[in-house]
Amino acid sequence: MINEELENKIKIFRDSYDIDPSVKDLIKKAKFPYVCEEIYKEAISSILAGKNLLLVGDKSTGKNVLVENLAYLFNRPLWTSSFHINIDAYDLIGGDTLKNGKIIFRPGPIYKAAKYGGFGVLDEINMAKNEAIAVLHEILDYRRMLEIPGYENLKLHPATRFIATMNYDYEGTRDLNEALLSRFVIIQMPIIKKDDLKLLIKSQYKNMKDEYIDNFTSFFFDLRLKAENGELLTVSPDLRSLFDSFDLIKEGLNLKNALKLTVVNKSFDEFEKKLIEDLIMTRFKDRTYYKDVFNE
Incomplete structure (x- = not known):
């Protein structure tokens, strides 16, 4: 399914980035294989080129199956952010929380993906509201920096990739603006044959x-x-x-x-x-x- 040239490039990618032992358990083999060879190769090439992906298609076109296969193929931990009306910057990045009487930083899924070189899934991105959209603009920018208010400016790990998914015409969805779309390579997911x-x-x-x-x-x-x-x-x-x-x-x-x-x-x-x-x-x-x- 994958030619020798791509296999060699994937191996170089895997060998170039170590895995933090604390997140190694998050690297899991996908339950189902992804069967569309052309789309699989397009997604692999995009990851190798350092791009973030937007997977667009109807239900049952295998968007999340493709994501799981890509994360395992590239040997990266996987974190998912599922968007809905109440998701805000705190849910995505993290923020202050109380533990054992002390205020500490509780990292969110986007922070973890950025820090540990993971693949971050932005599920149903077209349901994201304005505050969440502002975070997405930042993490998907070419400067690859994430500002954590009151803490640090985190430079994204070089292996970090964000993969967004979206369906058309679901209740609560809206069109993505041009600035956000420009930050993705877009793959139209075909219906399975x-x-x-x-x-x-x-x-x-x-x-x-x-x-x-x-x-x-x-x-x-x-x-x-x-x-x-x-x-x-x-x-x-x-x-x-x-x-x-x-x-x-x-x-x-x-x-x-x-x-x-x-x-x-x-x-x-x-x-x-x-x-x-x-x-x-x-x-x-x-x-x-x-x-x-x-x-x-």
């Missing part, structure tokens, strides 16, 4: 029968088509939900009950529930259990 989804399922559930790999893949794209046509408004196709259902089946739950818990019940609209249940009935037989779905 059917063949890639089959490979992903096979890589994680090696003993699943080919028939069910095909059926689960088709079911996922059935849901996506309904969502694209506006028939599903309150629930959207979600790969995590699909994989959760596999785990429940492995523990002995009936296939349809597993999909009810992980997919159907995520909608609170009765019409949508019935629509999803009809799709399940079309693709899967009643009373289907582990021995039917997986090879022993």
Whole structure:
């Protein structure tokens, strides 16, 4: 998937930056591989070039999976900041807190990523409000400095990268301004292809029968088509939900009950529930259990 030239450059990057022992446990292998080769190479090249990334795409396009794979590939600890209306500079950078009767500095995720050469995830960045945006402008600037009021001006570790994610049209989101966009290399995340989804399922559930790999893949794209046509408004196709259902089946739950818990019940609209249940009935037989779905 990665050519020899990129492998050599990644090795040089990894060998160039030590890991502080206190954060070594934050370097973890991703649960799922990222399967789109072209996007993977684009992201790797951007990291090597010292750029910060903005990953733009719909739900289930693998934005966070890509981030986890990149952090592990480059051997960097990972910190995540999830944006919402109440996130401010204190949540991101950190600030004063009381411990054992003394006032100390409590570092936030952006401070830690900056200090230890980590990858900082800026999740749903288009939900960030003005005070948080001001922090982002600072950390993403070419000067790579972070001001901690009352403490220090911290120079970002040379291995530090920030990777932002965003979905369009979520409630509470807004357009990013030009100044902030200019600080990123922007990758448009594609929708996973059917063949890639089959490979992903096979890589994680090696003993699943080919028939069910095909059926689960088709079911996922059935849901996506309904969502694209506006028939599903309150629930959207979600790969995590699909994989959760596999785990429940492995523990002995009936296939349809597993999909009810992980997919159907995520909608609170009765019409949508019935629509999803009809799709399940079309693709899967009643009373289907582990021995039917997986090879022993």
